[in-house]
Amino acid sequence: MDIIISPSLLAADMGNLEQELKTVELCGIDSLHIDVMDGTFVPNIAFGPDQVSMLRPLSNMQFDVHMMVQNPDRFISSFVDAGADCITVHAEACTHLHRSIQVIKSFGMKAGVALNPATPIGVLSHVYEMLDLVLIMTVNPGYGGQKNIAAMNQKIKELADMKRAGDYSFAIQVDGGINLSTIHDVIDAGATNIVIGSAAFQKNKTKQNLETFLKIVNE
Ligand code: DX5
Numbered sequence: 001m002d003i004i005i006s007p008s009l010l011a012a013d014m015g016n017l018e019q020e021l022k023t024v025e026l027c028g029i030d031s032l033h034i035d036v037m038d039g040t041f042v043p044n045i046a047f048g049p050d051q052v053s054m055l056r057p058l059s060n061m062q063f064d065v066h067m068m069v070q071n072p073d074r075f076i077s078s079f080v081d082a083g084a085d086c087i088t089v090h091a092e093a094c095t096h097l098h099r100s101i102q103v104i105k106s107f108g109m110k111a112g113v114a115l116n117p118a119t120p121i122g123v124l125s126h127v128y129e130m131l132d133l134v135l136i137m138t139v140n141p142g143y144g145g146q147k148n149i150a151a152m153n154q155k156i157k158e159l160a161d162m163k164r165a166g167d168y169s170f171a172i173q174v175d176g177g178i179n180l181s182t183i184h185d186v187i188d189a190g191a192t193n194i195v196i197g198s199a200a201f202q203k204n205k206t207k208q209n210l211e212t213f214l215k216i217v218n219e
């Protein structure tokens, strides 16, 4: 299966987003990870639907929206209208996870579910078939630039085994602390969609960084 890189906009130069998007797209990247934070589910605030809709005309990349939001159902239609392509909600933030996924799918969107490091994959056993993506958080969500939790490699392996056993089609996304030292382990464990923030966006080095990561996943 092909492995993709999805750069996380949280680490981009916020005063220069149009140029940042162009740099990423010119490298041949076709998925952009956009973090939405509500200050309640996670101790930080980032990107709302208005920002996503302003970015939409600037890029043809798929917008992969990671909602770190309590009760995300309230905002799903706003992100659909804003131009999201895939919407990922946290299992821990949904009172009725199956229903939240149904809401996302009802708009014809790709649906993902994210799991905090403390959440076992078993919470997804009733929804695997509905999912386009499962996001294994490899840090506690809320901030870029944190250290990858190596114990998550085992969890990625368990999910990859489950996917194989059930012949499911969801992508296995990882997010948090992925860099040149950690990317090989998550790939070996079975990750197929790799979010990279602070190790991707760096002043005057973003293109070079992304080319290096693309080379690794295309090896
Ligand atoms: C963290 C976010 C990530 C973040 C990753 O809660 O979900 O997408 O931008 O940043 P790095 O790659 O720096 O850990």
Ligand code: ZN
Pocket: 008, 033, 034, 035, 066, 175, 195
């Ligand atoms: Zn994220």
